[in-house]
Amino acid sequence: MSPKHTPSQALRIPTLAGYARRPRNRSGANGTYLQRLPLAGFEHHDARRLWPYLRTGQALLLSREFSNPVDPRAVRITWLGEHLGYLPRADNLLASDLLDHGAEIIARIHDLRESEDPWERITLNVYLTRSGRSSIPSLILMPSDARHL
Numbered sequence: 001m002s003p004k005h006t007p008s009q010a011l012r013i014p015t016l017a018g019y020a021r022r023p024r025n026r027s028g029a030n031g032t033y034l035q036r037l038p039l040a041g042f043e044h045h046d047a048r049r050l051w052p053y054l055r056t057g058q059a060l061l062l063s064r065e066f067s068n069p070v071d072p073r074a075v076r077i078t079w080l081g082e083h084l085g086y087l088p089r090a091d092n093l094l095a096s097d098l099l100d101h102g103a104e105i106i107a108r109i110h111d112l113r114e115s116e117d118p119w120e121r122i123t124l125n126v127y128l129t130r131s132g133r134s135s136i137p138s139l140i141l142m143p144s145d146a147r148h149l
Contacts (some may be wrong), residue, residue, distance in 0.1 A: 031127040042118035043084030104129040
């Protein structure tokens with residue numbers, strides 16, 4: 001038997017239709033873009049332990065944490081059931097209002113950085129999902145402080 005000939009270079013395989021990366025707009029497949037925020041609590045929760053497994057673009061679950069003693073409007077961030085941290089207290093008003101009114105919102109990892117500052121490690125994009133938009137009156141999309149003016 002003669003040995004099989006192995007090519008010296010890898011063959012180029014064309015990109016399959018539908019798998020190419022498409023540019024995202026403000027109301028794309030993720031839903032309606034709401035805001036970009038850092039992850040709060042990186043050093044206090046599971047984000048440090050899970051750092052090697054996190055990737056840009058991964059979807060994260062957002063949920064209210066009503067029993068939080070530090071922040072009554074706390075929005076918890078989890079990935080595969082693991083608690084990564086929170087949306088920052090100073091910027092969680094919109095997300096907590098939407099969640100309180102039954103909206104579905106998600107976050108996606110926008111950026112991962114090796115930094116000594118834990119506030120710079122993970123940056124998130126927050127989206128109102130398509131299914132979440134249909135159940136929320138437009139009035140709720142205003143910050144609650146503006147509704148009472």
